[in-house]
Amino acid sequence: MSIISIAAAKTQISGSCTITGFVRNLRLMKGLAFIELHDLSANIQLVVEEGSGAAYQAAASLTLESVISVTGELKEKPAKKNDPNPVKDFELLVSDLNILSLAEANLPIPVLDKADNEANLDNRFDWRWLDLRRPEHRRIFQIWTKLEEGFRAQLLQENFMQIYTPCLMNTASESGAEVFTVKYFDRQAYLSQSPQFYKQMAIASGFEKVFMTGPVFRAEASYTSRHVTEFTGWDFEFANIDSHLDIMALEERVLKSAFAKVQEAGFDIEVPSLPFPKLSLAAVKEKLKAIGIKSEKDHDLSPEEEREICRLIKDEQGHDFIFVTDYPIAARPFYHMRHEDNPGLTKSFDLLYRGLEVTTGAQREHRLDVLKKQALEKEMNLEELADYLNFFRYGCPPHGGVGIGPARLVMKIVGAENVKEVCFLPRDVKRLRP
DSSP, rough: OOOOOHHHHHHSSSEEEEEEHHHHHHETTTTEEEEEOOOOSEEEEEEEEEGGTTHHHHTTOOTTTEEEEEEEEEEEEETTTSSSOOOOOEEEEEEEEEEOOOOOOOOOOOSSSOOOOOHHHHHHHHTTTHHHTTHHHHHHHHHHHHHHHHHHHHHHHHOEEEOOOEEEEEESSSSSSSEEEEEEEEEEEESOOOOOHHHHHHHHHOOEEEEEEEEOOOOOOOOTTTTSEEEEEEEEESSSOOSSSHHHHHHHHHHHHHHHHHHHHTTOOOOOOSSEEEEEHHHHHHHHHHHTTOOOOTTTTTHHHHHHHHHHHHHHHSEEEEEEEOOOOGSTTTTBOBBBBBBBBBSSEEEEEEEEEEEEEEEEEOHHHHHHHHHHTTTTOOTTTTHHHTTTTTTTOOOOEEEEEEHHHHHHTTSSGGGGGGSSSSSOOOOOOO
């Protein structure tokens, strides 16, 4: 008999079937064994009677989280006494039980009990594959999957092409020192902090509209709840734009599509309305000053400022997103285009979601002479940037794009306290295993 999922077995309602899964709970009584079996689709109670012989003996030797295959007869499960709203459910009367993998008796972390997110976080990550067996953690990656499905769907609908860029580079992809160096044969290389240079190369190649998903590396010695040293990035870049407003409009459509896919899959999530609220950085600072929130830096927002401006926008406009625009040149890379009428400000933006930055984007500078000038102002080495600057020597259309941190989106969607909880295997300053 072929194996079916537990959910399919319950849909079958009656008759014989074979299912497989993890032993999530086990109760041995005189003449009976009750087993809660779990697979990706659902849970079901197994009933093993002493009269079943070998099946009962096998059940008596089980441990939690063992993997078993069982064959039996589906029966309607008796309703609980005094239950005012009984739900029809089924159990399996087992005739054959095969132990596929017997788990060791003492689990290093509990799988059934609720996790203490803060106290046991490091221990949970040491045994991450057991931690991920929890239904609430499976939900995280189901949401990830649907978000990316919607991200891709909108971009493909708008004729974007996917590209795959290298992680090894001969020069740092951003200004600053937050870069990992690696030995590359007889010379030094860097792990990519961003696919930015190569997205722009694709635009110079005439691809016009490109997107990608892939790993990003940041050598930040940060111990906050929102930083990791390796994360997944979603990026898109496109040509022939009028300004950074075009980029924000596309991201709005992309995120609406992503959230809609999550909602369609049955998750309780609010799909954002368009357009998103937008305020310049200067306007945000003024708004926060009016309620007594002090500014730590003139050219950027502190975590407290991000939380408070999102709270204000939620109260005033009922929206979870806000674009913060027009950052000073001190806060932005050399390749961000500057406003013609105010060259101290860039045509750039951050997108905040529920109090956390999830995107940085901008119109890029595509004129070679201006790029060189701005790189020198940032004390960048033009020789090290030679390959990048070459992209703009033979014609390149006006363009721009974004880098999105989907882990931060998921963190806020599921209400996690730490971004590491929504990473499959997080990497931080101390963690390189498992």
